[in-house]
Amino acid sequence: MSEEPLPSVPHADEAQVSRLRELLSLAEPLIVADVARAEQLLREAQALAFRLGDARSEALALIFLSATSYFRSEYQTALDTLAQAQAAADLVQDDLLTARIENSRGNCAVALGHYGEAMEHYQTSLALAQARGDVEDRARVLNNVGLVHIDLGDYPLALEVFQEVMKLAQQSKSPHAYSSALINTVLCYYHVGSPGEALALASGYLPSIQKLQVRQHEVVLRTWMLPCLIDTGEVAEAARQAEELLPLAQEVDDRQYLVYARMFAGQALLQLGQLGPAQEQLELALEEARRYDIRPLQRSVLHLSRLYAAREEWQQAYEHSQLYQALDRELHTEAVERKAKMLGAQIQVQILRREAEHERWRSNELAQANTALQATQEALAYRATHDALTGLANRAHFQHEVERELQTLDQGLFGLLFIDLDRFKQVNDTLGHDVGDELLKEVGRRLTHVVRSSDLVARMGGDEFTVVLRQLRSAQDAEGVARKILNELIRPVEVGGHTLHVTGSIGVAVAPQDGRDVTTLQKNADIAMYRVKHEGKNGVQTFRRP
Template structure:
């Protein structure tokens, strides 16, 4: 509402009345151009209006004052000011003032995450503006409805709304409303992955905003140009523009956008390799975000800081920032789910429209059209509050609500809860792209729905995690039977985007009331059971057992101790000899890590490697093992003795970007002949992503390193895969040294086939787990190249190995 629509207020002091109108006229545009100056003028206007008894002007001044608090992210202060404005507006019963107040309240409610309240305020504001024929206020409210669509991720519908707002703004000759709609259109283009289109629109309109001196809008528009520049490869230009924009953002004092500018500046500088400058901007952004309690921006800045420290190889700092990011991300996600669930529970969308349908002003055609747009936004909000946007399944909030309902009717029978986590799903996203990963998740959702009954509930919790609520079970075993059916359904090949994918899952089972009488306990216990499956090799089903809680606590203790074990030099290597089958000559060693725990003594790998994998600590641990093994092998004179050193590489370590540089570094620091280093990878880790493995193998072979395929025979390797990968050695898994029967004899047929296959592909063969002379004799007859096992050598500490290195030919077993 402009000051021209306000009738003059009778007063004996015409000069003061003129001063009041002048203050409001000047201050309104300054709200988005110079917040500090606007606040100063508005406080003077409010005091003057109060002295004059002009309630209408006082309400208007308070409305503008609330906007200055809003742009500083002081949302509660803004709401308090709006309450005072409504009290003043009530004295003059002006619906247009109330419409503006309701719209501003809606903005604050959205910023605070109270979507239900926001939609009520917008509905009221729109109805009042519609009834009074105020086109500018209609544009203002619909612009905010479009922002709700953006928040829901419904960008095409948001674009339609903003196009309508721009028409209304032109009709009402409101440059501020038009500017807001255009900026939000730029934001939509950025979010739908069209940065070029966003840049073109923003660059074309920027001079107009600058001519109008709408400085707050200029800051917002130029801020969103920064990530578009980064995404289109103009990183240096983004850094330059961020540096130029920062003083204006600080001057306008829009704290949220000061954080954004610093964050995008840090992101650009990080990509340019200017790590010091990037860290300075990101840390300032984090400080500003924390000071203003702008948590979504805190989350984004923490992620960039983690990447920055990783680029510097400052793994501890990178890990700490990553943990903070993940914790805040989970917290914000939970709050968003709860917030939308409340919207659904209140059924605000339907009830508002029903009440408005009974109102007389609903008869007008314009109001009906506006309400249609609002209804679309609210219906989308209702759906998003209970459903996963990608798969259409129930989401976390809906799942928890249904479990609570089931818990209230436990007297009617048992119900089960399945927690399903897809195995190695991250590899699909990393190698084939998120589009393929999304299609895979949709297919998994369809299969889960087909397996269970229509009365059961399938939900997606996020990422590659799904849950199933199984109602009215006859026995606890029924839940496990359904879980196995799901497992069998998942392993059927999936055709996605021209790729044939093989998916497995780890499923934890909890049954109420046996395993819990509340949502948190049941979900936690199913989660614990699922992690037991992960720990035992994935692709299985496990029902929760009470003892698992204690074991989980033990895992937490181990993980805690692991985090400091490297820094405290608690890890040691033991070495197991490898021998030529025919001559029994020592040909090399396999390095095996042990943990010299300060209170529990020497721990074998089985006690901690699984936990190291789950916590991602396997990556730095694996790098230490690689460096120490190479160093020790060089110290033994492996280059001159002809001895090799074999080092196991975990799947997680193999997939990590730092793996190839870590191998290069270990060789350079030790001076070891690369041909003496053998990297052992499990069959499953190579099979899961043969394309990426082949590319990495090529780089490793260029270094001169040899590659062994460990535990061969336990996975699903094909001959074509073996032919396509530059593998030097096949290691026959120890399980094939013994038949399934009571007699400990090798699986002769299988071993013979493997040896002939390997030799046909110019590979050597090493057999693991050799424990008897009969096994060794058979392996010699079949043409096996080398053996490893307790018959000739157990894993020994360094001091014992050095004692035997005087004689490289083993004529008797080494105990």
């Protein structure tokens, strides 16, 4: 909180004014350390400010109260509280209060998936902070803008924003803003495939956060250290640190990061072969993600499919795999829509950050935004049916084609192959995502080369591919094509100076005998593939009814 003195209140008891100042000063740092205690203090502060007729302090208490709801994933409650805060701020016409309210509204909009609306709130907040010369508020808003870029996968741009935030935080001597930006930098490094660099930065800064006693920041930083430890091969250490972190995450009551911590704990335990404890953590994470409607985390936690596969519980594995795929399609569609809506907003944020050239570049960059938006609209039709990396058909197009084949099926047969590359994660972990991406492109080319031009090759996501084989003469033909694909895959691949040897696990289903709808057919191909995975990989299995 800024060190501005509270306004004098006519006829107010000095002891009450002093108590109000004390409550607000105590509560703000507790929001990220002890949210329950912060809420208790802020409700007392709000009531006292109302009795004193101090609208500015009442608005500030309400802004802080909205943050306690936000950290509990109660976003609509937070927005309702912010509306009350704005009503109080309007009474004193304080632009800095409005700037903070707009920033908080932007955070809630992001959490609810309304990215275009969020950017409008952030732009308003940033403009008000710049007009008043408030460096700390500028840092706060830009930090949130950087988080939006992370959500959209624009990690280089996010890193650029966080570097600027750290400069502003040092200028304003705001350790909390600096802490937030550094944590988000760690997150960026992890997502661009540099877990070692992320882990080194996080480990070096952790003692400083602990010294600040900002427990919510500590939970976030330590949570993102877990996948970095897993990806750098320190799986046992990740499991140990997760066990140590979970009680703190529960105490802080940041529900989103409690789900993250449970998810990463489950992943580490799964890799260590501790299936019972892994299942317990993953099921708790999924339950809490559903309870608080955190859909991106629901998708991430659905690693339960691999756990059930490890136990050879094929039906449960398939059901969770289907839940993952359905949610992944839904979130992918939303992400494409968000990016289209965000393009103009991103450019406007860049304009706001270039203060010295603000007016001179405005019209030019808005024109560029319009041109870019037109190009985006033209590209969306292609992107809606094709995988961005390989150029193959994507999941949505694949399912549409299977449905179309089933509708026109008449006495003939068609086959569905589900292909999962073996040990692909090791390529990403040891050689980097760039090499992994080139390998996926080459696999796509080889699959297309093996099958006929009338067949369809699709990438479902990650290292999973599917093939639709049209107009088969017999069910055995599908398995024959699958074995040709295996032979094509095992040929060495030269990527970036590395010679790679790839194998695949292939499940085969044939319509109509293995299913007359896309869900059943895909399920049976998945189940056949899972059996290959757990019988030694690098093979073909045709679905057989139990």
